[in-house]
Amino acid sequence: MFNSLKIKILTLVTVMLVIIISSVAYLNYLQQKEMLHEIASRNTSVLIETIKSSISNAMRSGRSDEVGSIFARIKSREFVKSIRILDTTGKVLNSADRAEVGRELPGFAEQGVPLRNLSLLPDTGIFVSYARIYNAPQCYQCHAPAKELLGILEIKLSLDYMNSFIARERQTAVLSSLLLVFLTFITICVFLILYVENPIRKLIRYMEQVEQGDFEQKITLTNSIELRTLGESFNRMVLRLKTMMETTISHERELARAQEKLSHHRETHQMNGRLEEQIREIESLNVALEERIEEIEEANYKIADLAGELEDKNT
Numbered sequence: 018m019f020n021s022l023k024i025k026i027l028t029l030v031t032v033m034l035v036i037i038i039s040s041v042a043y044l045n046y047l048q049q050k051e052m053l054h055e056i057a058s059r060n061t062s063v064l065i066e067t068i069k070s071s072i073s074n075a076m077r078s079g080r081s082d083e084v085g086s087i088f089a090r091i092k093s094r095e096f097v098k099s100i101r102i103l104d105t106t107g108k109v110l111n112s113a114d115r116a117e118v119g120r121e122l123p124g125f126a127e128q129g130v131p132l133r134n135l136s137l138l139p140d141t142g143i144f145v146s147y148a149r150i151y152n153a154p155q156c157y158q159c160h161a162p163a164k165e166l167l168g169i170l171e172i173k174l175s176l177d178y179m180n181s182f183i184a185r186e187r188q189t190a191v192l193s194s195l196l197l198v199f200l201t202f203i204t205i206c207v208f209l210i211l212y213v214e215n216p217i218r219k220l221i222r223y224m225e226q227v228e229q230g231d232f233e234q235k236i237t238l239t240n241s242i243e244l245r246t247l248g249e250s251f252n253r254m255v256l257r258l259k260t261m262m263e264t265t266i267s268h269e270r271e272l273a274r275a276q277e278k279l280s281h282h283r284e285t286h287q288m289n290g291r292l293e294e295q296i297r298e299i300e301s302l303n304v305a306l307e308e309r310i311e312e313i314e315e316a317n318y319k320i321a322d323l324a325g326e327l328e329d330k331n332t
Contacts, residue, residue: 235252
């Protein structure tokens with residue numbers, strides 16, 4: 018079964034389709050994932066600018082206590098994990114969680130101010146954004162002009178909603194790939210059965226009939242140019258084979274007649290040989306008979322002489 022041409026073609030095509038479609042689906046998945054992260058990055062940038070603008074407006078109007086309320090309202094969104102302002106040592110200056118104010122983040126001072134504004138924590142699925150809040154002339158009333166960096170705005174966004182979307186896209190891509198492979202497999206299987214296997218099986222049946230001595234078979238294959246050519250070649254082969262068989266049978270019949278004539282000629286020759294031997298025997302008997310006749314004549318002469326002598330003596 019596994020040595021069947023149909024099985025080999027289907028296996029090879031299926032493996033190639035699985036490899037190609039899986040590669041395309043994986044690349045598409047990576048591209049969509051990168052696109053979603055880019056969207057998250059852009060949304061985070063817009064959110065940061067909005068927050069910075071709100072903080073700036075609140076600070077300029079002397080309502081610094083509203084910053085925490087702004088952070089709390091923003092954190093009420095389920096995809097915002099935390100939002101706070103840090104100084105360069107990692108101390109929390111303001112946060113949506115009032116309990117964090119005044120605390121220092123462990124390891125922040127050693128790492129220093131992050132060089133990247135956006136980063137992804139793959140283990141937790143958290144998108145972290147850092148935005149530097151620089152001192153400006155409108156801030157000199159509350160902050161010393163010599164202080165260049167007022168703080169670092171840190172926002173942590175959860176990508177769970179995007180990960181679920183990516184998971185759905187991945188599942189859809191997998192199902193689509195499997196469906197495509199299955200449909201392609203069925204299509205190729207039907208194509209091979211209709212246009213390859215059935216004509217070949219038909220040709221094999223005709224060949225078996227020819228093998229049994231039926232030379233009147235004539236196959237017609239119209240599935241493709243190649244199969245039509247193969248069928249025509251088969252018909253020509255059967256015709257030539259039929260002609261050769263008829264010629265062979267005719268030669269065998271002529272040979273049988275010639276052998277019969279030769280046998281009759283041999284019998285005639287043998288009879289002629291026996292007849293010649295009998296003729297020679299008859300000739301030999303004739304010669305012997307003539308010799309006996311001569312002997313009898315001599316004996317008669319002798320008897321006649323003896324009879325004459327005997328008459329002479331009697332007179």
